[in-house]
Amino acid sequence: MTSPPSLGSLARLQMARDLRLALRRGGEWLQPLLFFLVITTLFPLTFDPQLSRLRDVAPAALWVSALLSSLLALELLFRDDAQDGTLEQMAVSGAPLAWLLLAKTAVHWLLTGVPLVLVAPVVAGALGAPYATIPALLAPLVLGSITLSLIGAIGAALTLGLRRGGVLLGLLTLPLTVPVMIFGARASALAIAGQPFVGPMYLLGAVAALALALAPIAVAAAVRINVE
Amino acid sequence: MNLLEARQVHLWRGEIHVLRGVSLSVAAGQCLQLTGPNGAGKSTLLRVLCGLLPAADGQILWRDADCTRDASPLQRECAYLGHLSGHKGELSALENLAYLCGLRRRCSEAELDAALQAVGLHGGAQRRPLRQLSAGQQRRVALARVILQQTPLWLLDEPIANLDVQGQELFNGLLAGHLASGGLALIATHQPLAVAEASLLRLELAA
Numbered sequence: 001m002t003s004p005p006s007l008g009s010l011a012r013l014q015m016a017r018d019l020r021l022a023l024r025r026g027g028e029w030l031q032p033l034l035f036f037l038v039i040t041t042l043f044p045l046t047f048d049p050q051l052s053r054l055r056d057v058a059p060a061a062l063w064v065s066a067l068l069s070s071l072l073a074l075e076l077l078f079r080d081d082a083q084d085g086t087l088e089q090m091a092v093s094g095a096p097l098a099w100l101l102l103a104k105t106a107v108h109w110l111l112t113g114v115p116l117v118l119v120a121p122v123v124a125g126a127l128g129a130p131y132a133t134i135p136a137l138l139a140p141l142v143l144g145s146i147t148l149s150l151i152g153a154i155g156a157a158l159t160l161g162l163r164r165g166g167v168l169l170g171l172l173t174l175p176l177t178v179p180v181m182i183f184g185a186r187a188s189a190l191a192i193a194g195q196p197f198v199g200p201m202y203l204l205g206a207v208a209a210l211a212l213a214l215a216p217i218a219v220a221a222a223v224r225i226n227v228e
Numbered sequence: 229m230n231l232l233e234a235r236q237v238h239l240w241r242g243e244i245h246v247l248r249g250v251s252l253s254v255a256a257g258q259c260l261q262l263t264g265p266n267g268a269g270k271s272t273l274l275r276v277l278c279g280l281l282p283a284a285d286g287q288i289l290w291r292d293a294d295c296t297r298d299a300s301p302l303q304r305e306c307a308y309l310g311h312l313s314g315h316k317g318e319l320s321a322l323e324n325l326a327y328l329c330g331l332r333r334r335c336s337e338a339e340l341d342a343a344l345q346a347v348g349l350h351g352g353a354q355r356r357p358l359r360q361l362s363a364g365q366q367r368r369v370a371l372a373r374v375i376l377q378q379t380p381l382w383l384l385d386e387p388i389a390n391l392d393v394q395g396q397e398l399f400n401g402l403l404a405g406h407l408a409s410g411g412l413a414l415i416a417t418h419q420p421l422a423v424a425e426a427s428l429l430r431l432e433l434a435a
Binding site for chain 1: 275278279280281282299300303304306308310311312313314315316318319323327328330331332333334357
């Protein structure tokens with residue numbers, strides 16, 4: 001018997017494969033990003049194009065659009081792997097399933113969360129946030145998008161067996177994201193106003209830590225039920 | 229010594245009592261052929277044995293250790309080939325195998341290549357996206373995966389479906405090698421297996 005692979009090499013294996021698949025599939029991962037840009041562009045068009053007024057809704061616009069666009073890509077997170085039997089092979093491989101699924105979720109965040117954080121400065125600028133505050137704006141978005149991916153993974157795993165899981169996925173996931181939305185939008189609002197925003201950042205960090213610790217276990221349990 | 233043993237395994241799927249007290253025991257070097265009409269629970273039994281489905285009642289032993297609740301000791305030494313292959317059409321045969329085998333052990337490129345050669349996939353076919361290969365070739369890749377995982381226990385569900393005559397001969401050769409090296413196999417299939425009578429067991433599941 002050869003010794004089983006280490007956790008580090010398992011994570012590398014899983015992430016390298018998922019990234020390669022995403023690249024082979026072309027622009028699928030770009031869709032949430034474009035969705036994010038389109039929604040945020042709708043705000044100045046439908047609200048009031050005055051920058052001073054827009055600035056007040058900028059945090060809400062950023063966070064609600066980020067949430068919706070992260071939801072958009074979630075349905076695909078585990079679906080293909082469930083349909084072609086990859087999840088089965090993962091479950092019977094003897095490797096820790098929660099760890100493999102966490103690696104998958106990390107790739108999901110790299111492909112949907114990170115691009116979103118990268119274009120957020122442009123969007124925030126367009127919504128009237130002063131340029132000096134933009135670096136501070138990014139910190140809550142980084143933490144928040146990680147948490148959104150983790151919470152979303154639970155919903156995606158739970159709705160795997162359903163033919164049209166999309167709507168249910170939203171109904172299941174959105175309420176769980178309320179704490180992230182409250183603290184995230186608050187941190188962004190304070191950052192735009194140029195005030196200290198460590199308070200909501202701590203809470204955002206706490207939610208992220210909690211999700212990081214618990215979500216993989218919940219995701220693995222849901223996947224095991226699905227492969228039965 | 230019996231490596232794998234199941235005692236009075238029961239399983240319900242909804243209202244249907246699929247497995248009704250199935251017992252079996254397989255020793256090293258033996259092959260158990262599962263037969264029975266469609267819907268008799270052949271696939272279900274294999275899934276229960278590898279821990280994908282929890283048995284409602286009964287016991288599953290691997291090397292005399294109880295694996296009914298926690299199947300991980302058995303899973304580490306078991307290659308499972310179901311109806312779904314776990315392959316991605318966008319990836320090549322080599323890439324698919326590197327991932328699926330990497331979940332269990334480190335495989336060198338040379339090993340992957342050798343296993344694919346052994347199932348009759350040479351040169352360019354190894355590197356083409358898998359969706360461009362025929363169903364039979366994809367089944368051969370799945371067989372290569374089973375060899376590469378290097379486990380003593382094989383649980384195979386219709387392994388020779390889609391294979392041509394040469395492919396079936398190839399499979400029989402692989403199986404004979406596996407049994408001769410002290411491995412054991414449970415195979416759900418209706419086709420005759422070219423295994424010496426002395427080491428072939430049969431289990432017929434009733435509908």
